[in-house]
Amino acid sequence: GESVGLHLPTLSVQEGDNSIINCASNSASDYFIWYKQESGKGPQFIIDIRSNMDKRQGQRVTVLLNKTVKHLSLQIAATQPGDSAVYFCAENTGPSGSARQLTFGSGTQLTVLP
Amino acid sequence: EAGVVQSPRYKIIEKKQPVAFWCNPISGHNTLYWYLQNLGQGPELLIRYENEEAVDDSQLPKDRFSAERLKGVDSTLKIQPAELGDSAVYLCASSSQGTAQYFGPGTRLTVL
Numbered sequence: 402g403e404s405v406g407l408h409l410p411t412l413s414v415q416e417g418d419n420s421i422i423n424c425a426s427n428s429a430s431d432y433f434i435w436y437k438q439e440s441g442k443g444p445q446f447i448i449d450i451r452s453n454m455d456k457r458q459g460q461r462v463t464v465l466l467n468k469t470v471k472h473l474s475l476q477i478a479a480t481q482p483g484d485s486a487v488y489f490c491a492e493n494t495g496p497s498g499s500a501r502q503l504t505f506g507s508g509t510q511l512t513v514l515p
Numbered sequence: 516e517a518g519v520v521q522s523p524r525y526k527i528i529e530k531k532q533p534v535a536f537w538c539n540p541i542s543g544h545n546t547l548y549w550y551l552q553n554l555g556q557g558p559e560l561l562i563r564y565e566n567e568e569a570v571d572d573s574q575l576p577k578d579r580f581s582a583e584r585l586k587g588v589d590s591t592l593k594i595q596p597a598e599l600g601d602s603a604v605y606l607c608a609s610s611s612q613g614t615a616q617y618f619g620p621g622t623r624l625t626v627l
Contacts, residue, residue: 434615443519443606443618444558489557500615501546502571505557 413512420477422509424490432493432500435464435475438508439486447475447488449500477511485513517541519619521607527625533595536622540588540609547584548616549592550606558606558618564590594624602626 414420426433431452436444450457450464450473457464463476473490487508495502520539528534540547545566550558561580563571566587575582579598584590594601604623608616 436618441620443521443608443620446615446617449615491557500610501563503560503616505559507556 410507411510411512413514414480415514416480416482418480420475420480420484420511422475422477422488422490422511424473424475424506426471426473426490426492430492430494431497433464433466433473434491434500434503435462436489436491436505437484437486438489444489480511480513482513482515485511487511519607519609519617521605521619521622523622524620525623525625527627528597529627530599531596533593534597534624535591535593536605536607536624538590538592538607538619540590540607541611541617544609544611544614544617545587546610546616547590548608548610549582549590550608550618552604552606552621554603561592597624597626599626 434449435447437447438444448459448462448464450466452468455466461478465474477484487510489505489508491503491505493500493502494504519541522537526534547564549561551561552558560574562569562575562582564584567584580594582592602625604621606618606621608618610616
């Protein structure tokens with residue numbers, strides 16, 4: 402079965418606030434990745450992180466990895482209407498060092514309120 | 516740089532009919548993936564190619580699904596015959612050594 406799961410299926414935030422999307426993993430994966438999927442489109446790569454890191458930042462996004470409690474989160478700063486989408490976390494369930502075998506969680510629907 | 520291209524974007528067929536999907540990966544990406552995505556769920560891998568070789572097809576229902584990537588670039592995924600339960604979005608993705616997987620827009624299949 403899947404080892405990647407999400408705590409909440411939906412999340413609503415006010416425009417301008419920060420969003421935090423959580424994900425739990427039961428495996429000892431060495432690689433995690435976040436995708437954003439808007440309605441009618443394919444998943445769009447946001448940011449990834451390897452297990453030798455605990456934080457990685459992109460443009461308005463930060464991914465945090467706590468391997469001790471096996472918890473992954475995506476933080477979006479100053480959330481905008483265009484951030485409304487389903488967010489998937491995925492992890493490498495193949496050989497270490499490879500990102501070719503990803504297992505996806507079921508996603509969190511983020512809705513940005515005006 | 517062009518992204519992953521898929522066609523058609525939408526397909527409606529009656530059950531028991533055949534259907535085919537086409538994918539053109541990002542230039543230079545030697546790894547190509549076909550995923551199935553049901554409504555409200557994450558993508559599930561059907562088959563992965565390294566160049567023209569299918570290296571992971573364990574989740575591909577081989578009684579009705581087939582795929583090919585003859586020249587190691589474009590790929591087609593076929594279903595014959597289609598069943599009602601095949602209605603879903605079929606996603607193609609590609610990657611290269613050291614890169615993440617990049618997805619195409621998908622083909623939404625409706626089987627009536």
